[in-house]
Amino acid sequence: MKLVVVGAAGRMGRTLIRIVAETPGMVLTGAVEREGAAEIGADAGLLAGLEANDVKVTDDPLPAFAKADGVLDFTSPAATLQFSELAAQARIVHVIGTTGIGPEEETRIEAAARHAPVIKSGNMSLGVNLLAVLVREAAKALDDDFDIEVLEMHHRHKVDAPSGTALLLGQAAAEGRGIDLAQHSVRVRDGHTGARERGDIGFATLRGGSVIGEHSVVLAGEGEVIELTHKAGDRTIFARGAAKAALWGRAKKPGLYSMADVLGLNKEQDR
Ligand SMILES: NC(=O)C1=CN([C@@H]2O[C@H](COP(=O)(O)OP(=O)(O)OC[C@H]3O[C@@H](n4cnc5c(N)ncnc54)[C@H](OP(=O)(O)O)[C@@H]3O)[C@@H](O)[C@H]2O)C=CC1
Numbered sequence: 001m002k003l004v005v006v007g008a009a010g011r012m013g014r015t016l017i018r019i020v021a022e023t024p025g026m027v028l029t030g031a032v033e034r035e036g037a038a039e040i041g042a043d044a045g046l047l048a049g050l051e052a053n054d055v056k057v058t059d060d061p062l063p064a065f066a067k068a069d070g071v072l073d074f075t076s077p078a079a080t081l082q083f084s085e086l087a088a089q090a091r092i093v094h095v096i097g098t099t100g101i102g103p104e105e106e107t108r109i110e111a112a113a114r115h116a117p118v119i120k121s122g123n124m125s126l127g128v129n130l131l132a133v134l135v136r137e138a139a140k141a142l143d144d145d146f147d148i149e150v151l152e153m154h155h156r157h158k159v160d161a162p163s164g165t166a167l168l169l170g171q172a173a174a175e176g177r178g179i180d181l182a183q184h185s186v187r188v189r190d191g192h193t194g195a196r197e198r199g200d201i202g203f204a205t206l207r208g209g210s211v212i213g214e215h216s217v218v219l220a221g222e223g224e225v226i227e228l229t230h231k232a233g234d235r236t237i238f239a240r241g242a243a244k245a246a247l248w249g250r251a252k253k254p255g256l257y258s259m260a261d262v263l264g265l266n267k268e269q270d271r
Pocket residue numbers: 006007008009010011012013032033034035037074075076078079096097098099100121122123124125164238
């Protein structure tokens with residue numbers, strides 16, 4: 001499978017280039033960065049700490065997409081929107097790891113997914129997607145005597161909050177409870193907030209240092225607290241998930257899919 005990595009010079013972009021190089025059945029055919037980026041023209045292999053691979057970083061996605069089967073995209077919401085339209089035109093698989101995507105952009109990505117397979121998830125790791133299944137089950141088993149709070153910590157460079165993973169876990173909890181997350185989520189608390197509303201799902205965000213990504217869902221009842229936690233030790237867990245998603249998506253019809261679809265976890269949930 002011929003793949004393009006967009007945002008090639010980023011933290012995830014460099015990790016993805018390494019994972020593509022070591023994944024059987026995959027080859028890197030394009031590496032795209034933002035216009036004016038210092039890495040334009042650089043060898044993508046060297047950029048990722050590998051041997052030179054003769055793929056030069058470009059700021060022109062169109063020719064790269066035209067000769068590829070898929071694109072791995074961990075960039076920014078604006079860039080992802082642009083790439084989703086180009087991937088749809090080229091009819092190639094678009095794997096989206098970018099977080100912080102708003103409702104308007106979401107609608108346009110759904111439109112692009114009518115023309116090509118799109119796999120999108122706030123977290124591409126096996127562990128977090130399994131955690132979401134556990135959270136859904138826990139929220140279903142316990143009534144709203146148990147207050148649900150989602151905690152996350154990430155490195156100091158992260159620009160969006162709550163994290164895509166925190167929102168994914170909050171959504172799983174809301175589904176387990178049979179409620180609409182938008183109606184019950186509390187994203188900020190400051191000053192005299194009043195007592196906690198029964199049934200709310202709270203979010204708390206920490207930023208600092210080089211933390212790759214840590215998430216906990218806390219279910220707090222009278223006299224007992226349950227904590228479900230995932231800690232990412234390495235960005236390769238996300239990149240391996242993205243590579244798996246691309247290979248899976250190649251055989252799929254156009255549509256918007258999740259990492260739970262790729263991992264077969266939605267079937268478990270439907271049983
Ligand atoms: N779903 C998941 O499993 C995961 C998701 N993420 C998400 O992935 C995204 C990227 O994270 P991370 O790698 O840490 O961020 P980085 O800032 O390190 O990387 C993003 C890269 O994309 C580049 N970029 C931005 N706009 C464009 C464009 N128009 N064309 C080409 N390249 C562009 C950036 O360039 P510049 O610096 O010049 O802006 C940068 O090099 C975030 O949204 C993050 O939350 C991260 C890890 C896992």
